[in-house]
Amino acid sequence: xxxxxxxxxxxxxxxxxxxxxxxxxxxxxxxxxxxxxxxxxxxxxxxxxxxxxxxxxxxxxxxxxxxxxxxxxxxxxxxxxxxxxxxxxxxxxxxxxxxxxxxxxxxxxxxxxxxxxxxxxxxxxxxxxxxxxxxxxxxxxxxxxxxxxxxxxxxxxx
Numbered sequence: 001x002x003x004x005x006x007x008x009x010x011x012x013x014x015x016x017x018x019x020x021x022x023x024x025x026x027x028x029x030x031x032x033x034x035x036x037x038x039x040x041x042x043x044x045x046x047x048x049x050x051x052x053x054x055x056x057x058x059x060x061x062x063x064x065x066x067x068x069x070x071x072x073x074x075x076x077x078x079x080x081x082x083x084x085x086x087x088x089x090x091x092x093x094x095x096x097x098x099x100x101x102x103x104x105x106x107x108x109x110x111x112x113x114x115x116x117x118x119x120x121x122x123x124x125x126x127x128x129x130x131x132x133x134x135x136x137x138x139x140x141x142x143x144x145x146x147x148x149x150x151x152x153x154x155x156x157x158x
Contacts, residue, residue, distance in 0.1 A: 031097075037090045040106060045077045048091055052102075055093060061158070065100060068137035068156045069093070075130035076104035076152050084108030086149060099139070100156045107149040 034055055038044040049070045056066035073091060080089040086108030094101045134141055138154040145151075 031094055034093045035090060037088055040077075040080050040084065040086045040089045040108070042081055044089065045074055045081065048073045048077050051091075052093065059095065061095075061100070065156055065158060069100065069102060072102055072134050072137055072154045072156070073104070075133050076102075076154070079130055079152075080104060080106045080108070080150075084150060095158075098158050100158065101153060102156065103151060103153045105149060105151045109149075 034051075036048070036051060038047060052069040052073045053066060055061075056069055061069075077089060077091070080086055084106040086106035088107070090103075090105045092101075092103040092105070094103075131141070134152075134154050137156060139157045140153075140155040142153045143150065144153075
């Protein structure tokens with residue numbers, strides 16, 4: 001077990017599991033996978049955004065991919081904090097040959113809105129458009145809910 005380091009905070013911000021390696025079907029090259037687990041609290045959102053930016057910079061990913069990762073992880077982590085009731089969340093980033101796959105997993109249960117969605121009113125609301133933002137940056141998004149929690153996967157083209 002190692003620690004994910006955040007240079008701006010001068011210390012460890014999350015535990016990181018040993019990276020798994022897989023192979024790219026076209027080249028056979030190893031893909032990079034980063035896994036970080038943090039408590040599901042508001043502070044986790046900014047920490048994960050900084051982590052994704054640091055990973056993007058260290059792997060020399062294009063600026064649009066860096067921006068996409070920061071926005072997507074912010075939105076998905078915020079959903080966990082606000083809606084899941086999970087004690088923690090796990091973020092996985094895998095770099096493939098032509099795409100990045102970002103996964104956010106929690107162990108909670110989705111909590112519905114207290115009022116039904118009303119599009120005209122909700123368009124000016126401060127919250128409620130997170131998955132639409134994810135969809136704007138991702139070429140594919142999936143959500144899987146089961147008794148163990150929720151897994152949201154977003155794929156960003158390189």
